[in-house]
Amino acid sequence: KNFPPGPRPLPILGNLLQLDPVNPLKNLEGLKRRYGNVFSLYIGSRPAVVLNGLEVVREALVTRAAEYAGRPTHMMVSHLFKGKGIVMANYGSSWRDHRRFALTTLRNFGLGKRSMEERILEEVSHICTELESSAGAVSHTQRPSGSMDPQHLFHLAASNIICSLIFGERFEYDDPVILTLIQRLEEFTKEAIGPWAMLYEIMPVLRPLPLPFRNVFHKFDQMKEHIKKVVTKHKSSRVAGEPRDLLDCYLDQIDKTADGGSTFNDTQMVSLLLDLFIAGTDTTSNTLRSAMLYLMTNQHVQDRCHREIAEVLEGRADASFEDRHAMPYVQATIHEAQRMSDTVPLSVFHTTCSNTQIHSYQLPQGTTVIPNLSSVLHEEGQWKFPHEFNPENFLNEVGEFVKPEAFLPFSAGSRVCLGEGLARMELFLVLVTLLRRYRFVWPEDGGVPDFSLIFGGTQSPKPYRLGVRLRSSEELPTVSTREP
Numbered sequence: 512k513n514f515p516p517g518p519r520p521l522p523i524l525g526n527l528l529q530l531d532p533v534n535p536l537k538n539l540e541g542l543k544r545r546y547g548n549v550f551s552l553y554i555g556s557r558p559a560v561v562l563n564g565l566e567v568v569r570e571a572l573v574t575r576a577a578e579y580a581g582r583p584t585h586m587m588v589s590h591l592f593k594g595k596g597i598v599m600a601n602y603g604s605s606w607r608d609h610r611r612f613a614l615t616t617l618r619n620f621g622l623g624k625r626s627m628e629e630r631i632l633e634e635v636s637h638i639c640t641e642l643e644s645s646a647g648a649v650s651h652t653q654r655p656s657g658s659m660d661p662q663h664l665f666h667l668a669a670s671n672i673i674c675s676l677i678f679g680e681r682f683e684y685d686d687p688v689i690l691t692l693i694q695r696l697e698e699f700t701k702e703a704i705g706p707w708a709m710l711y712e713i714m715p716v717l718r719p720l721p722l723p724f725r726n727v728f729h730k731f732d733q734m735k736e737h738i739k740k741v742v743t744k745h746k747s748s749r750v751a752g753e754p755r756d757l758l759d760c761y762l763d764q765i766d767k768t769a770d771g772g773s774t775f776n777d778t779q780m781v782s783l784l785l786d787l788f789i790a791g792t793d794t795t796s797n798t799l800r801s802a803m804l805y806l807m808t809n810q811h812v813q814d815r816c817h818r819e820i821a822e823v824l825e826g827r828a829d830a831s832f833e834d835r836h837a838m839p840y841v842q843a844t845i846h847e848a849q850r851m852s853d854t855v856p857l858s859v860f861h862t863t864c865s866n867t868q869i870h871s872y873q874l875p876q877g878t879t880v881i882p883n884l885s886s887v888l889h890e891e892g893q894w895k896f897p898h899e900f901n902p903e904n905f906l907n908e909v910g911e912f913v914k915p916e917a918f919l920p921f922s923a924g925s926r927v928c929l930g931e932g933l934a935r936m937e938l939f940l941v942l943v944t945l946l947r948r949y950r951f952v953w954p955e956d957g958g959v960p961d962f963s964l965i966f967g968g969t970q971s972p973k974p975y976r977l978g979v980r981l982r983s984s985e986e987l988p989t990v991s992t993r994e995p
């Protein structure tokens with residue numbers, strides 16, 4: 512009764528034929544125009560409610576946070592994670608304990624001996640070396656400029672930063688172990704909510720058949736096996752009470768709470784590590800790739816960022832995250848790139864934990880809820896330039912950085928992205944260091960830039976080549992040499 516309106520579903524398929532599997536976001540936009548900001552859709556025989564625009568997304572995720580904090584249990588990703596870890600765990604004590612543990616531990620490593628900032632800057636120095644060797648970056652006065660496809664590099668760098676925090680190690684960029692893991696991860700994030708996953712969800716009778724969705728389970732198991740091997744290695748080399756990384760902290764936590772009743776155990780640990788590895792790699796690296804695409808095609812923005820960075824960091828080897836307060840234009844540019852990169856367009860699906868309401872509609876307990884973050888990031892009325900890349904979206908009349916409320920790439924409420932702090936630090940330190948040292952140019956043979964995104968659990972830009980030139984020597988900082 513009083514359920515949100517929506518298109519009439521077909522038996523078995525529901526409204527799936529009304530959604531383009533390659534990119535359903537346009538269809539959702541059309542449905543929003545027809546039915547309003549809250550509408551329902553049948554994914555197979557299950558109803559889901561799509562929330563569009565800041566007002567309703569905030570009402571659900573923030574005002575009624577506890578009522579909307581559940582996760583679906585019927586999706587392929589739910590079956591992969593079996594409700595363990597954090598991302599797909601239902602709202603309850605295990606989720607709460609693990610979320611608190613991960614947040615505190617990441618924060619403590621941020622303050623610890625080798626700070627989060629240091630680990631990120633170490634990785635940035637590897638990115639620079641790689642750009643200079645593989646893109647053959649040469650002085651801006653020489654031609655031709657080198658170019659490279661940055662996809663793997665940014666994936667490896669983001670994955671190394673998270674690996675350094677959770678496993679205490681980074682991989683060389685040509686290490687076959689990490690290259691295979693990254694490859695699996697890239698495919699996994701697209702396939703786990705792709706058309707085959709949908710079929711798996713709506714037709715359970717097909718599940719035992721050897722159809723392509725079995726590959727997703729296979730890839731997931733391979734990633735899990737790798738993590739288990741790292742855990743075994745850690746167990747044999749750790750000193751209790753002297754943690755080197757998040758994994759060691761977790762093992763200490765298991766020891767501390769071994770007297771029963773605790774939600775900390777080996778199975779949960781592997782799921783948590785997988786969660787952080789998966790959630791922390793693709794997201795940040797796709798955002799970096801989109802940012803580069805916009806920067807390459809907006810030289811005036813790049814130049815203004817470079818000037819601001821050079822001025823603030825004059826005479827210093829490295830940037831620090833604190834410098835962001837002195838760099839309003841750079842901050843605006845990074846936020847704008849993140850808005851346009853629209854990396855997690857439909858958030859992670861939620862479910863209602865009790866009977867609840869939204870707007871004037873009633874939602875029963877267990878309803879799947881899809882927060883359309885993409886609709887908020889491009890909502891007319893919330894942005895000066897909702898559909899174009901323009902850092903002015905984040906600047907006021909006197910050039911100060913301001914963050915509009917509709918900036919929700921990390922979602923909001925009790926399930927808000929756990930890695931927001933880490934991701935913001937990564938984006939800032941990577942982009943500031945690169946924009947200070949290089950000019951990025953669209954290669955002469957690069958064709959016409961294509962800004963459309965490849966839809967998925969995480970969206971990514973289409974492959975492109977990044978033209979890299981070293982800024983002239985008088986513009987360049989002295990680069991510090993970092994211990995690995």
Ligand code: HEM
Binds near residue numbers: 673859926927931
């Ligand atoms: C630009 C980078 C990133 C973006 C855009 C992003 C975005 C998101 C979004 C939209 C969600 C879903 C929130 C919800 O359910 O309402 C999420 C959840 C999550 N993210 Fe991120 N994320 C990013 C980076 C990271 C990193 C680096 C980590 C690793 C530490 C991470 C860990 C997580 C975890 C564990 C969750 C699940 C939280 C929960 O269910 O309680 N994310 N992220």
